[in-house]
């Protein structure tokens with residue numbers, strides 16, 4: 281996973297509330313075999329709306345998405361996080377997120393920043409024409425106009441994101457503990473410790 | 480050292496703790512991992528990108544099942560008959576590539592052992608009592624019928640298990656579902672679990688692991704216990720358990736992956752020690768009388784919408800809870816049912832006998848017993864029997880059951896998930912009903928607009944014969 285400490289650049293001023301994962305990536309994109317390419321299916325229905333922010337060249341490749349309350353609700357599909365990443369989004373700012381979505385985002389190295397609605401309103405304004413700057417280290421979101429919003433983040437998640445540590449990598453770092461469990465199990469539960477077809 | 484009395488669940492959990500974190504989360508060792516074509520491609524992709532190997536390919540088994548058509552897979556020259564849906568074909572090819580590339584044993588789409596993940600695990604002796612078992616499909620709970628702690632996982636957890644053979648988990652609470660008494664004639668394990676879900680509701684088990692206790696489960700075959708534990712998910716629980724006993728040992732013994740010789744003796748001794756201790760407490764318990772259970776069917780779009788076959792379609796007003804009333808209203812609209820209609824007056828156009836809930840040899844036998852000497856009703860357009868594995872298929876054919884089934888006018892198919900979920904060509908047309916032995920009656924589960932009635936294999940076979948939901952006990956004897 282890519283370490284993430286600072287995300288700066290254009291921010292897509294989406295702002296919509298209760299965006300469920302079916303809106304982020306519709307179900308018919310789930311029969312894929314790779315995480316890549318899902319960006320094409322991202323916000324498929326929204327992209328058909330006239331004047332939408334996703335087909336507007338202004339925000340093509342923007343690393344930040346600004347959204348409304350309860351972002352990522354609905355089905356638990358991890359494809360939602362993959363689709364955002366594939367679009368180039370590595371940070372989503374919203375008043376709140378569904379638990380499952382923020383977990384999936386975190387697992388995939390996407391920073392979710394929760395800020396009060398007033399801050400979101402201000403960022404929506406700024407984002408129309410100016411860049412936004414998100415700094416994980418200091419937990420702040422700033423604009424070129426001296427706006428400064430601070431956000432909370434779980435210390436463990438912050439540490440993982442800053443260092444590009446994913447859950448798999450973290451558990452792999454406990455390889456010794458797993459190895460000693462396996463050694464113990466080989467004696468105590470030999471019938472579980474192996475799965476072979478006897479000749 | 481004396482330990483406090485523990486439940487079966489706690490004993491299996493304790494035996495698998497690798498590490499405990501400050502917040503109580505545990506790193507749990509996984510003994511067996513089964514991988515299929517739908518939830519694994521991105522997990523392998525990540526491993527590849529990070530240059531990570533599979534930690535224990537020897538504890539992992541891969542098999543395709545969800546997407547495969549259940550029609551012939553090879554032509555007479557032995558060449559693969561292409562899968563029409565390009566994405567399904569791609570997922571199958573990905574698994575065929577990934578399994579050998581990561582050193583994982585692979586059962587191919589036309590191998591004699593191929594079948595539904597949760598059917599072949601126990602059948603091969605790969606799933607064992609007391610083991611922790613995971614697979615990227617929520618009905619992994621099925622394996623709990625052996626007394627294994629088994630549950631479904633998502634794609635990133637599949638990756639986690641492939642790379643580390645562990646999962647980060649918090650302990651669940653325990654829920655005892657005790658069923659005692661004598662089951663009536665025609666009442667099968669499927670009826671027992673449908674009735675249980677009707678009683679406790681689909682949220683009844685949320686946050687819990689269910690242990691099924693009482694003489695009814697003790698006297699049940701392993702096949703039946705697998706059917707029951709399979710639907711623990713529909714009761715809201717992540718996993719179900721039936722304590723391993725002599726019936727279980729008898730079932731496991733001699734299977735390809737089952738322990739042999741000295742290991743076998745050790746295994747049996749440990750398995751015997753797993754039963755819940757006298758004096759151990761469950762966080763919650765429910766008691767159900769076996770005599771209260773009738774052959775059961777569902778009428779709605781939630782697995783808790785159950786009724787004995789003698790009942791009628793309920794009205795929304797029959798329910799006290801306002802949100803349930805609303806749900807029932809929608810569900811009846813979707814199902815095209817009028818309150819007060821006798822269930823036995825509801826016509827069905829499709830029959831599906833299969834899925835990891837009911838596709839083992841006992842299920843095929845039960846269906847064949849009803850179908851023997853009878854014919855499918857004229858209004859039934861599509862009726863398929865899909866064995867859970869190639870070995871079930873071969874066994875059924877050796878017993879002549881395929882013949883009985885085809886003589887009755889039903890189709891006999893190749894093993895796979897089939898019409899359990901609308902991911903392969905086997906689908907129920909919009910607006911039509913299906914008497915189905917699968918596990919979910921959700922909106923659109925068997926195809927967009929499909930109307931599912933869940934029931935046992937014998938009841939589905941009876942519906943095939945009469946063209947309506949039918950009490951199997953009322954069928955006139957064949958002369």
Ligand code: SF4
Nearest residue numbers: 616618834835896899
């Ligand atoms: S039969 Fe249905 S529930 Fe069972 S593994 Fe296949 S899709 Fe999942």
